Amino acid sequence: MAAVHAAETLRLEGFCGRVLLISEENRLPYDRPPLSKALLTGDMTFDGCLLRPASWYDEYGIDLMLGVRVQSLDPHTSRLRLGTGAEIRFDRALIATGARPQTLGGLANSSDTVLALRTADDAEKIRAALVPGTHLAVIGGGFIGAELASSATALGCEVTMFEATAAPMAAVLGERIAHSLVSLYRANGIRVLTGTPVRELNTGPRGVEITSADRRTWRADAVVVSAGAVPNVELASAAGLRVSDGIEVDETAATSAPHIFAAGDVANRPETRFGGRVRIEHWQNAQNQGASAARAMIGQRAPFGEVPWFWTDQFGLNMQVTGFPHRADRVVERGSIEEGRFAAYYLSGRSLVAALGVGRAGEVHLARRLIAEKAEVACEALADTGLRAAVLYAAEA
Amino acid sequence: MQTLMRVDIDQRRCCGYRLCVEVAPNVFQINSAGKAFVVPDQIPAECQEDARAAAKECPSAAIHVSADEGVPK
Numbered sequence: 001m002a003a004v005h006a007a008e009t010l011r012l013e014g015f016c017g018r019v020l021l022i023s024e025e026n027r028l029p030y031d032r033p034p035l036s037k038a039l040l041t042g043d044m045t046f047d048g049c050l051l052r053p054a055s056w057y058d059e060y061g062i063d064l065m066l067g068v069r070v071q072s073l074d075p076h077t078s079r080l081r082l083g084t085g086a087e088i089r090f091d092r093a094l095i096a097t098g099a100r101p102q103t104l105g106g107l108a109n110s111s112d113t114v115l116a117l118r119t120a121d122d123a124e125k126i127r128a129a130l131v132p133g134t135h136l137a138v139i140g141g142g143f144i145g146a147e148l149a150s151s152a153t154a155l156g157c158e159v160t161m162f163e164a165t166a167a168p169m170a171a172v173l174g175e176r177i178a179h180s181l182v183s184l185y186r187a188n189g190i191r192v193l194t195g196t197p198v199r200e201l202n203t204g205p206r207g208v209e210i211t212s213a214d215r216r217t218w219r220a221d222a223v224v225v226s227a228g229a230v231p232n233v234e235l236a237s238a239a240g241l242r243v244s245d246g247i248e249v250d251e252t253a254a255t256s257a258p259h260i261f262a263a264g265d266v267a268n269r270p271e272t273r274f275g276g277r278v279r280i281e282h283w284q285n286a287q288n289q290g291a292s293a294a295r296a297m298i299g300q301r302a303p304f305g306e307v308p309w310f311w312t313d314q315f316g317l318n319m320q321v322t323g324f325p326h327r328a329d330r331v332v333e334r335g336s337i338e339e340g341r342f343a344a345y346y347l348s349g350r351s352l353v354a355a356l357g358v359g360r361a362g363e364v365h366l367a368r369r370l371i372a373e374k375a376e377v378a379c380e381a382l383a384d385t386g387l388r389a390a391v392l393y394a395a396e397a
Numbered sequence: 398m399q400t401l402m403r404v405d406i407d408q409r410r411c412c413g414y415r416l417c418v419e420v421a422p423n424v425f426q427i428n429s430a431g432k433a434f435v436v437p438d439q440i441p442a443e444c445q446e447d448a449r450a451a452a453k454e455c456p457s458a459a460i461h462v463s464a465d466e467g468v469p470k
Binding site for chain 2: 033041043048049318320
């Protein structure tokens with residue numbers, strides 16, 4: 001995603017040199033959001049997920065090398081070594097290696113019945129496992145786990161979700177909303193086991209035996225581990241670039257080697273408004289940071305500090321989240337998730353730092369602008385009248 | 398005579414914000430990929446103002462509204 005947008009931006013900005021896009025996956029670059037949703041349910045085909053048609057790469061003069069792994073990168077000699085043994089010299093490089101699924105401690109997830117979702121190949125394997133009547137266990141109650149559970153129930157599977165904590169994402173979204181999400185999952189037929197960390201997965205002829213930390217056991221036909229992602233930093237790390245939770249970049253996406261850039265899920269950038277550093281695993285961040293990195297590569301350096309935003313579709317609801325919910329000291333709610341009209345405003349003092357909305361696209365978008373401006377809102381008005389009025393009140397005060 | 402309106406959505410620009418669906422629910426819907434599409438073949442006169450407002454609101458400027466020069470079906 002970041003790489004395709006970077007390549008496109010280079011051309012749109014008039015760059016005439018060679019652009020080479022190298023991918024370990026032997027597929028044309030594709031969009032990932034449908035992998036947990038429409039691609040699983042069969043509402044979309046893989047071709048519908050392609051970011052650009054095959055002809056586009058010719059049209060834009062972008063050389064594609066698919067199914068090729070970059071073995072190493074030397075910032076001093078500006079050379080890449082490929083898995084094929086070939087060497088390539090570059091003037092500027094963008095690392096957009098993304099992230100991979102977090103594996104549970106000691107649990108291999110690479111059999112036909114224990115799966116994880118990241119690539120289109122993964123999605124196809126999961127899809128093959130989701131025949132009606134299958135009992136699927138989803139390990140992890142985050143948004144991707146919920147999307148998988150939602151798609152699997154739509155396909156007629158029986159789903160059990162294992163969540164290690166008392167409520168999924170409570171540390172980020174807050175206790176109340178995390179519990180509302182559990183209620184939503186349960187209302188849609190998902191069996192949710194909270195406070196149930198999984199210790200062991202054993203595959204056998206009768207499916208997978210799941211053992212929790214307190215030695216209880218369950219059986220499922222297939223398991224999808226959805227316990228977050230870890231950034232693919234190995235290439236950067238071996239190249240001696242500065243790496244922490246992701247590849248550390250500055251606000252123009254440059255790494256500690258100024259001619260090498262990183263963007264998307266793998267990049268860890270400074271958060272200029274609220275301080276600290278962030279690594280954002282969202283679709284739109286990958287697009288726009290990729291484009292920003294491309295401009296920086298050709299000397300048009302401008303800081304990138306977009307307020308994060310993403311959407312998730314699950315159980316017939318569209319939920320949108322913007323900002324930095326973990327920075328809030330309190331949350332004001334309005335409406336109800338199950339009724340499809342809901343907003344949660346995350347506040348730090350009188351400033352909005354994040355918002356979550358269901359059926360409230362306009363409010364989420366307004367929230368995103370207010371977060372960017374670090375605007376104050378009339379917190380006492382939020383629960384009754386919503387964000388628009390609360391902004392007006394704050395302006396009058 | 399009723400003015401015909403043409404509404405196009407640039408699918409590559411659309412990010413799935415859904416503001417258009419909120420502003421003009423009779424004109425826009427969201428497909429299974431999470432992107433907006435135009436529902437009616439012809440935009441009814443009473444929806445044209447909303448369609449223009451949606452185009453103006455779209456954060457990614459993915460909606461283009463123009464006069465339809467084509468022959469009415």
